[in-house]
Amino acid sequence: MIRTICTLLSCLALAAACKKEDIRPEEIALQAAKAYYEQLLHGEYEAYVDGTLKGDSVSPAYRQQLVLNMQMYVERQNAEHKGISRVQALRAVYDSSAHTSDAFLAIEFADSTKEEIVVPMVEREGVWYLR
Secondary structure, eight states: OHHHHHHHHHHHHHHHHSOGGGOOHHHHHHHHHHHHHHHHHTTOHHHHHHTBTTTTSSOHHHHHHHHHHHHHHHHHHHHHHSOEEEEEEEEEEEETTTTEEEEEEEEEETTSOEEEEEEEEEEETTEEEEO
16 A cells, blocks of 8 residues: 555656646656556555546445456466566557546566557546546
8 A cells, every 4th residue: 555655646746846837647647557557566456446437436345346356367467477577658648628548558577578558547636547
């Protein structure tokens, strides 16, 4: 949990370090997506689910199922690729009219394979969530 807070605070620090006119929403979305996937890397499944849009307003039973699904995803990556070793932020495409962004991440696995994924993000009240 502490690592989660630190990761999200680093995203906020990135935004605060820039002048308001220099802040690019797609960069903040990209760093948020990376932070959420790094939570998976560290086994913080509940924090990852909390990062999904409306993840905090689902029933406890459904929330637990989402957490279990993320745990199974990581276990599958461990079995198939010896685990996730690194998450790299590549680029993002921003849609200002919908306050959404597609964040492109590279997932590097311990068996030296790499996979590029697209993470749909949505901004609500200044916070970027996984869509």
